[in-house]
Amino acid sequence: MITVLIRASRGPEALAVTLSALVPAVAAGLVGDAVILSAGQDETIAMVADAAGATLIVTHDRSWALGVKAARRDWLLCLDDGDIPQEGWIQALERFATFGRPDQPGRFKRRSAGPLRALAQAALALVGRDRDCSGELVHKRVLLGELKPRSSVSLAAFIERDPFFA
Template sequence: MITVLVRVTHGPEALAATLSALVPAVAAGLIGDAVILSDRQDEILAQVADAAGATLVVAQGDSWTEGAKVARRDWLLCLDDGDIPQEGWIRVLDRFVALSKPERGLARMRRQRAGVVNAFLNLFARSSIRGGDLVHRRVLMNEVRAHMPVRLSATIERDPVFG
């Protein structure tokens, strides 16, 4: 099982879109819990988190690390609100988590972006954690150094409403 960390920047509607896309993975037994990360206290986000059975964390700065501190599982799927995993992602992540050692540390889902933007991000952001990454807690807590990310055959897209 994994914990999902969802970083909120677009508001409760984008958060709801992402959380609803995760329901099949909860039913399949892949996702065990969720942590919602916000840079400010927000009553509506608190209500959405409560309704989803998620934990809301208000974090300034490196919100992924703050989320890792309260996560219940060792493998963490980092998402931005508005991210929607595409067909087949549950099987791919389940297999990776089952077969990978913590030292492997970091896997990256493919994003459907313009070619130049994707190439730029892959070149200059290899070791930084971003939405769509599956990362071991020890990597986020700086207990082990992440190797080059494993490229997963799963795809993640942005809900077009939230860019």
């Protein structure tokens, strides 16, 4: 089982879209819990988190750190609100969580991702800033700094951002 970390910055509607996409994985026994990282105090986001049975953490930066500490599972699926995993994602994550190496994250393919996103990821890595793990299945030990991450493995599944929240 995995924990899903969701950064909420686009509002409760975007959060609800992402949470509803996770329901089949909860029913399949893959997702055990969810942690929502909100950029500020928002009563509606708190209500959505409560209705989903998720833990809500208010954080004033875009770091995953507080969510990692609240996660109950070793493998963490990091998403931004508005992200929607596409067909086949549950099986891809199950295989990766079972056979993947803890020091090697698995990354969803993004149809809308271009060279600018890859360049931004490389720049963050060079300056040593908090990695942007959005769209990755990452072992908790990597995000806690206990393991040095290797390059990501491409998962056999896609993730898209709902165009309304792009």
